[in-house]
Structure formats: C-alpha cells, structure tokens
Amino acid sequence: GFGLLFVGIGFMKDAFEPLEHSRRVQELFVSLGHRPFLAILAGTGITMLLQSSSAAIAIVQLLAVGGAFGSDWHVALNIAIPFVLGSNIGTTITAQLAAIQTNVNARRAAWAHTVFNIAGVAMGYPFVHLGWFGTFVSAICPWTLGPTTIAMSIAVAHTAFKLADAAIWLPMAGLLERFVVRVVRERPGDAAMRPIMLEKHLLDTPEIALEQSKREIVRMAKTAKRALCASIAGIAENDARKLAAVREIEDFIDCFQLEITSYLSALSSRHLSEEVSIELPVLLHTVNDLERIGDHAVNIAEIAERKMDQKLLFTESALAEADRLKREVDQMFDYIIGALQNNDVEQAKSALTNEKHLNRMQIEFRRSHVDRMRDGLCTPEGGLIFIDLVDNIEKIGDHLTNIAQAVIGGLQWAGVEPKIAQNPHMID
Incomplete structure (x- = not known):
C-alpha cells in the first residue's frame, strides 16, 4: 500500500505536466498565493475529494517543482504553504465519514481530530498571511530554495506546522476532551451497557x-x-x-x-x-x-x-x-x-x-x-x-x-466447537 502511493505520485506527475506549463494555471495559483484564505479553502476541497492529505500535498509539490507557482522559489513556497494547511482541514473528512455509524467515543475522537486541525490552521493563519512562516521554513532548511529543493521545503513546512500544532495542544488536551464531550452528545442507546468496540x-x-x-x-x-x-x-x-x-x-x-x-x-x-x-x-x-x-x-x-x-x-x-x-x-x-x-x-x-x-x-x-x-x-x-x-x-x-x-491452553479449544447463534441482526 505504501509503495502504491509512490506509483500514484508518478502517475500524477505525468498527468499534471501540461498544467505546469500553462500560463493561466500559473496566474491562478499566484493569485491564490496572494489570498491565503482562498488557498486554504482550495487545499481543503482538494483533500476532501481525494480523502488523502498525502496525495493532496504530493500534488502541490509536483506543481511547485514544475514551476506552476512561478520561478521565484520563495514566492512559490509561500503559495504552497496555505494549500498544505488546507489539506490538514480536508483530511478530517475521512474520520468524520468513518464515525457516522459508530459509537459516541468514536464520534468524539473524530471531532477532536477536526477541532485540533481547524484550530491549528486558525492559529497559524496570521503567520502564513504575513509571510513569516515561509521565512521561518527557509531559515531552518539547510539548502537554497530551487526546483530540486522546493518539494523538500514544502514537506518541512508541513512537518513544522504539525509539530507546532501538537506542542500548542499538548498542554490543552484536557480542555479539548471536555469540549468534544460537551459538543458531541450521546444518542439514545449510546449509554446502554452494550459492546462499543465491535466496529x-x-x-x-x-x-x-x-x-x-x-x-x-x-x-x-x-x-x-x-x-x-x-x-x-x-x-x-x-x-x-x-x-x-x-x-x-x-x-x-x-x-x-x-x-x-x-x-x-x-x-x-x-x-x-x-x-x-x-x-x-x-x-x-x-x-x-x-x-x-x-x-x-x-x-x-x-x-x-x-x-x-x-x-x-x-x-x-x-x-x-x-x-x-x-x-x-x-x-x-x-x-x-x-x-x-x-x-x-x-x-x-x-x-x-x-x-x-x-x-x-x-x-x-x-x-x-x-x-x-x-x-x-x-x-x-x-x-x-x-x-x-x-x-x-x-x-x-x-x-x-x-x-x-x-x-x-493459549485460547485453543480441544472440545466440540460451540454453535454460532444465527440472528436477523447479524453483521454483514
């Protein structure tokens, strides 16, 4: 599965090659780069459609490497970063969809993930809008920005954002837990004594x-x-x-x-x-x-x-x-x-x-x-x-x-196997 991700990236590189040389595409991305909020929304939408933040960020990296964000690599990095932040919001859709038919604890975990990511982007937005975050990433990278290093710099930006997000939320984990418990209420039947982990x-x-x-x-x-x-x-x-x-x-x-x-x-x-x-x-x-x-x-x-x-x-x-x-x-x-x-x-x-x-x-x-x-x-x-x-x-x-x-006996049954009860509510 992990190897297939790279195969897919190779296919995407070939598919996006025409876009990399399109003047209109470059103008569109440069325009979004000057409007970070719209770029975050675009990154969110792309990730929701793909249901994979890895794939969405890979697309941004491929476009940046191909020059779709322009030939000024510092500007290209500042354009790419809002898309990366948006992918962190978009990736929460996967957990939300998975939690729809599950128990209250699974729904709360999904919402904790969503709040964690959205709040992190909200806190990071001013630094991105002012260009400070891009400057910080350039400063900590031990290489000169260029066509061969822009993809790595985008990856460093994503990693730095996630580490900062985690560092901020770690001392407030209890606050986050209380918030999602208050927001995500139990449905009728959730409180009953019944299995909650049989997904x-x-x-x-x-x-x-x-x-x-x-x-x-x-x-x-x-x-x-x-x-x-x-x-x-x-x-x-x-x-x-x-x-x-x-x-x-x-x-x-x-x-x-x-x-x-x-x-x-x-x-x-x-x-x-x-x-x-x-x-x-x-x-x-x-x-x-x-x-x-x-x-x-x-x-x-x-x-x-x-x-x-x-x-x-x-x-x-x-x-x-x-x-x-x-x-x-x-x-x-x-x-x-x-x-x-x-x-x-x-x-x-x-x-x-x-x-x-x-x-x-x-x-x-x-x-x-x-x-x-x-x-x-x-x-x-x-x-x-x-x-x-x-x-x-x-x-x-x-x-x-x-x-x-x-x-x-190591959970090994040596006797007659018990009959499995059949019932109309059996899981498919």
Whole structure:
C-alpha cells in the first residue's frame, strides 16, 4: 500500500505536466498565493475529494517543482504553504465519514481530530498571511530554495506546522476532551451497557477485530460479576432493589452475548490466519460461559425472592458461609478478568485454586446446613434455599474454570466447537 502511493505520485506527475506549463494555471495559483484564505479553502476541497492529505500535498509539490507557482522559489513556497494547511482541514473528512455509524467515543475522537486541525490552521493563519512562516521554513532548511529543493521545503513546512500544532495542544488536551464531550452528545442507546468496540470496519483486519472482541469479552465478564455481586447481596440483605438490578444487568449480558457472537460469526467468514481460526471457537465458548453466569445470577435472585416471599431468615452461620462464598467467587472473578485482559496464565491458575476452594466449601456448607436443619436451628424451607444458593455459586465457579482453562491452553479449544447463534441482526 505504501509503495502504491509512490506509483500514484508518478502517475500524477505525468498527468499534471501540461498544467505546469500553462500560463493561466500559473496566474491562478499566484493569485491564490496572494489570498491565503482562498488557498486554504482550495487545499481543503482538494483533500476532501481525494480523502488523502498525502496525495493532496504530493500534488502541490509536483506543481511547485514544475514551476506552476512561478520561478521565484520563495514566492512559490509561500503559495504552497496555505494549500498544505488546507489539506490538514480536508483530511478530517475521512474520520468524520468513518464515525457516522459508530459509537459516541468514536464520534468524539473524530471531532477532536477536526477541532485540533481547524484550530491549528486558525492559529497559524496570521503567520502564513504575513509571510513569516515561509521565512521561518527557509531559515531552518539547510539548502537554497530551487526546483530540486522546493518539494523538500514544502514537506518541512508541513512537518513544522504539525509539530507546532501538537506542542500548542499538548498542554490543552484536557480542555479539548471536555469540549468534544460537551459538543458531541450521546444518542439514545449510546449509554446502554452494550459492546462499543465491535466496529464493522475492522472485520477486514481480523487480528484487530479479534482483539476488540477480547476487550468486549472482558467488559462482559465485569458485567457478569456485577450481576453476581448484586444477587448475593440481595439474598443476604433482602434488598429488592438489588434483585431488580440483577435482571437489568442480565439483559446487558444477553446483549453482549448476541452482539459479540454475531461479530465473531461475521469475522469467521473472512480470510483468517490459523491463529485467529483457532481462537474464535474458544472465545465463543467463553461468551457462552459468561452468559450462563448471568443466568445463575438470575437464579440466585429468584431464590432470594422466594426467601423474601416466605419471610425466611438465614442464621448467622449461614450468612457467614454465604459471605465466604461471595469473597471466594469474587476473587476468582478478579483473577479471570485479569487473565482475560492480559492473557495471564498465572492469574488463570490462581482462579483454578479458588475453584478447588469453592468445591470444598460446597461440600462443607451443605453438610453444616443439614446439621443446622437437624438441630432445628433453621427451617427445611430455609435450608433448601441456602443449598440452592451454594449450588448456583459452585456452578458459577465451574464456568469460570472453563474460562481459566481456555487461557491456560493459549485460547485453543480441544472440545466440540460451540454453535454460532444465527440472528436477523447479524453483521454483514
């Protein structure tokens, strides 16, 4: 692709040769050179049409080398500079077009790019209009301006402008961020807990698309942990609001599953490397495990509602055991999230240690609760609810174990590949 740029420049050189010797073209460019604002607009328009600032600047360089800006090379440089500044504004159209159907963060990034470039040109315009910028470029270039050096001088002018622009904006990056957040508002649905990094444009670059999918799986894991924490807190505290939140979070988890699965399904139809092909089914299996964790969180919420409806209470011993289970599965979740984020095998192995603890706790707590029922310390109904709670947490540990084993195995799936769900909203 980079080599083709130079091939294209060679074609453009041949195409623009008649213009270089045209008296009218020279008069037009000299006229624009005396009106820098119009030259900036012309540079903006050319770049927007080409959607490439590199190509637009190459055209300006070719015209300058051919003498289209006149034979006074200092004047030619001053004519070329406004076109170069205009190309910096025109190039923002590419980001704006790419961000139209994307999430709020992508739109804000596009507008930050636009504001950065337009403000930079606005700040540089007085120096260009007075000819000071051209004089500065001539002074820092260690060569005499001429037909063989004018193109390099234009490149130096562009580089100097971009460096100055960046130096001015660097200490004001926070101000720029606050401005675009205020200007680019969230659309309905932007604020919902859903995947935000699964861009269709990336599907043609499978390695990047796969990395974005992994990031969304990490977000899904964090969301599943929220559901679990809310459900266990709800059953321990008899808090109806936390139990209602569990179902809302489960809807988010289902949304993650649907969109990530659809995205990975669309990715599977592309030309993939062997490594990406191997990882795809493992990631699908991981998504399914996280969705099942969300289901178990809802199960716990339903158990809690039964407990509240029947006005049952856990004993202090049962509450202490529930808290131990929560802390163990919380730690296991943290290890899993860290393992997924960093592909950290050691954290995945630590999660497996937690799973062994959960299994032992399940056996121990079931026995101790049977003893409490036998001793009349709790009702049979309360005992069944507690055992259901313990069993659901243990099953959550099993699903987290599947994910840990996938990370330890280098995201290589040795079992039956999970079926990719088909849906009417699948990405093309």
